[in-house]
Amino acid sequence: MEKRLLLEESLLNLILRRLAFQLIESHQSFEESVFIAIQPRGIELMHAVVKALEEVKAIKPESLQQGTLDITFHRDDFRSGKSLIPKSTDIPFAIEGKRIILIDDVLYTGRTIRAALDALVDFGRPKDVELLVLIDRKLHRDLPIQAKYVGKTIDSIEEERVTVDLEGKSVWITPKTPDNG
Template structure:
């Protein structure tokens, strides 16, 4: 197994800074926004973006967390992960929901997340922010805000590590030695 670092802590910080600005630019400010982090690493990322946004705008954006366990379409094929409760305590009707996740891959998790959001209300828009886009989409889904595009093969693994969960900030890609 060979492991390569593709994003350092400084690069990650810059990427999140840019994403935060892009979110504000695209939506003409922070009004009406709600950041929804997808379990597990999307949640700390959503909180970081909120912190950045409030430092620019002086306005605190609502943050929620979402677990897609009950909405997956592959539960019979893969072992399911232990669920964490969804926690979106504010009304999302007519708001702009920005889904936040660490890695965008097949797009199936995002499809599940949109179904989950739909059960909680009717937002005026759903947007998607990801730290890494590694390609290989299986559904017609794209991200509105991307930290870094990384070309990968399906055999490779992309792992986002965050200080809140893993003790340090970095993104590594590992490929099996053939």
């Protein structure tokens, strides 16, 4: 199995603009909304979505509340013996009563999102949580998790890995190896 290009720059930009328009339709002024990216791969996507919002509606990024969430100690494989290195959580605002836009690059089994929801509860009770993902690998869900905002839905096999490279403006499907798990 070889590496295959799933999304190239022009299509990726189009998808980001569409996601921005969908968010505007649902959140309008974003006064009661906050963006929280799951560490580490949701951060680049959050920045790309915020940039798209700035381009399509002249929303200043600094006017949007943005945070990052580490889920290391909420994962269900926490005690599996793997060496886990926690990242930092930075949520410099109250989430109580807010509409959270939870962001990650790929929705696969749903376990990462479950861990993120568990971690969010430690910070308060939001009004609601909406999931935004760039790629939804719909065939391999272990938990009943569904994104409200999806860039692209794909069918893929378990032996494949989806790699999002927002700096390189591309998304790839690559063979899964012990290193990229």
